[in-house]
Amino acid sequence: MDTTFAADVSLSADGKLVLFVISARNQSVQCSISREALEQHFWLPAGANDVRALKAFADGRQRITAAAERRTLKSAGAPIALSAADFAGR
Template sequence: MNIYFSAGGRFDFDRNGVMFVALVDGQPIQCLVSEEALQNHFDAMGGADDHEHAFEIHHEEIVTAAESKILQGYPEPILLTSADF
């Protein structure tokens, strides 16, 4: 299984988190790291820009957690919460 992640993410106000995309064997899979996880584990303070910045700084740790869930067969969208960190 080949998994690649997008470099950036964007804050989704409807889902309260930063959305990003994984390409799994060439197929896009939507992923979301929750606002709560970004605040509790990655020091995001508030506002979409701050959450997106925290995502960028901690990209490697976040995508590692997403990759683990993909490999375990979790359904799309892949949701990362505080419990995943």
């Protein structure tokens, strides 16, 4: 799948989500991944600051983007919210 990763990455106002956009199948898709998923599957320490959360996201970007891509196949452009369950058993 032809997917590019946008440089725009931010935290939600409450700090519980990392927000990002992917371009998949010729459309931009709003995506997020929970802090819980980053803690369970991407080595983010519990209670880590925002900078560390963004670093954990950057370090796991390829896996996170791949999971978002898989979800776009089912959702046809709808926003994607990744949770820890999306990475369980992988």
